[in-house]
Amino acid sequence: MLEGKVAIVTGASRGLGRAIVEALVAEGVRVVAASRDAAVLEELEVSSGGAVVAVPTDVSDREAVAALPGRAVDALGRLDALVSNAGVFPAGRFEDMPLGAWDQAVAVNLMAPVILAKAAAPILLSQGSGKVLTVASTSGLVGKPVLAAYSATKAAVIRFTEALAGEWADRGVQVNAIAPGAFDTDAQAAVTGDKEVLRRRLRKIPAGRMGRAEEIGPLACYLASPLSNFVTGATFTIDGGEVHKL
Numbered sequence: 001m002l003e004g005k006v007a008i009v010t011g012a013s014r015g016l017g018r019a020i021v022e023a024l025v026a027e028g029v030r031v032v033a034a035s036r037d038a039a040v041l042e043e044l045e046v047s048s049g050g051a052v053v054a055v056p057t058d059v060s061d062r063e064a065v066a067a068l069p070g071r072a073v074d075a076l077g078r079l080d081a082l083v084s085n086a087g088v089f090p091a092g093r094f095e096d097m098p099l100g101a102w103d104q105a106v107a108v109n110l111m112a113p114v115i116l117a118k119a120a121a122p123i124l125l126s127q128g129s130g131k132v133l134t135v136a137s138t139s140g141l142v143g144k145p146v147l148a149a150y151s152a153t154k155a156a157v158i159r160f161t162e163a164l165a166g167e168w169a170d171r172g173v174q175v176n177a178i179a180p181g182a183f184d185t186d187a188q189a190a191v192t193g194d195k196e197v198l199r200r201r202l203r204k205i206p207a208g209r210m211g212r213a214e215e216i217g218p219l220a221c222y223l224a225s226p227l228s229n230f231v232t233g234a235t236f237t238i239d240g241g242e243v244h245k246l
Contacts, residue, residue: 001027001225001226001227002024002027002029002030002224003029004028004030005028005029005030005078005080005081005224006029006030006031006032006037006072006076006078006079006080006081007024007029007030007031007032007079007081007083007131007224008022008031008032008034008068008069008079008081008082008083008116008120009024009031009032009033009034009083009085010034010035010057010059010065010068010083010085010086010112011035011059011085011086011087011115011135012031012033012034012035012036012038012044012085013034013035013036013040013041013044014035014037014040014108014185014186015087015183015185015187015213016085016135016180016185016216017035017083017085017086017135017148018044018182018185018213018214018218019213019214019216019217020135020216020217021033021044021052021085021217022214022217023217023218023220023221024217024220024221024224025048025051026084026217027221027225029051029080029081029224030051030052030053031048031051031052031053032052032053032055032071032072032073032075032076033045033052033053033054033055033069034055034056034057034059034068034086035056035057035086036046036058037056038054038056038211041054041055041056041086042054042074043139045246048155053071053072053075053076055068055216057072059086059105059107059108059112060107061111062111062115065112065113065115065116065119066116066118066119067119068116068119068120069116069119069120069123070119073123075184079120079123079124079130080129080130080131080224081130081131081132081133081224082116082117082120082130082131082132082133083133083135084113084116084117084132084133084134084135084157084218084225086108086112086139087106087108087109087134087135087150087154088104088108088109088150089147089150089187090104090105090147090149090150091146091147091214092146093146094146094148097148097149098150098211100148102149104148105149105152105153106149106153109153109154109156109157110153110156110160111156113134113157113160114160117135117164117175117235119234120132124168124173125168125171125172125173127172128171128172128173129172129173130172130173130174131175131176131223131225131228131233132164132168132173132174132175132176133159133175133176133177133178133220133223133224134157134158134160134161134175134176134178135177135178135180135181135182135200136151136154136155136157136158136161136177136178136179136182136235137151137154137180137181138179138181138237138239138242138243139151139154140153140154140155140156140157140158140179140210141155141158141179141235141237141243142243143155148163148201154179156234157177157220157237158161158177158179161175161176161233161235162233162235165232165234166233168232169232169233172206174223174228174229174231174232174234175211175233176223176228176231176233176236177234177235177236178216178219178220178223178231178235178236178237178238179210179235179236179237179238179239179243180216180225180238180239181205181237181239181242181243182201182210182211182239182240182242183210183211183212183213183215183216184210184211184212184213185213188210190211190217191210204242205239205240205241205242206240206241206242206244207240207241208240209240210240211238211239211240215238216238219236219238222238223236
């Protein structure tokens with residue numbers, strides 16, 4: 001049901017973003033993959049057999065983000081879905097965290113999805129169809145210690161998703177969020193690299209393990225497909241039951 005569709009995925013070079021790109025490509029989607037890591041993007045472009053167009057992008061650069069929808073249409077002829085996955089993860093006690101870390105978190109975690117959706121609005125609304133998917137976090141559902149900036153910006157992304165869904169529901173565009181918990185990716189290296197820290201972390205997850213990156217792909221494909229046309233304004237938690245245990 002996704003064959004021939006075109007999507008933009010930010011934060012596409014590794015972790016959950018790369019897993020989402022690979023899942024979409026497997027379903028026949030052509031993907032504009034945006035990330036700062038040009039070398040990895042180029043490798044992904046080659047390995048995809050042409051299904052991926054690499055667009056090196058710093059999502060804290062507003063103009064670069066705003067240009068992505070036009071780049072997609074120019075390169076692939078259409079635009080059907082946005083996946084705002086890029087994020088930064090500043091950690092530390094509130095009193096010790098510099099305000100610059102907050103500025104970066106707002107720019108990347110919140111404003112990049114906002115700018116991407118705004119830039120794509122003329123395309124999606126004029127065609128009367130489209131999917132907007134934000135990758136939030138369980139930290140946006142429950143504020144977590146030493147993650148104040150991350151929690152605040154991911155909570156804002158969820159509220160933005162809900163508000164935009166209400167505005168665009170009668171215009172054929174669905175807007176939803178995914179809230180991942182702990183996944184075994186590079187972003188969790190500090191946890192997975194220490195056996196005792198990992199043991200304590202897993203005790204908080206009813207499933208008893210961290211998620212695998214490939215487990216997020218099918219959910220993203222569902223939300224990008226016509227099967228989810230009656231689903232909008234929802235946040236899908238994928239965390240092994242951790243939030244519901246709190």
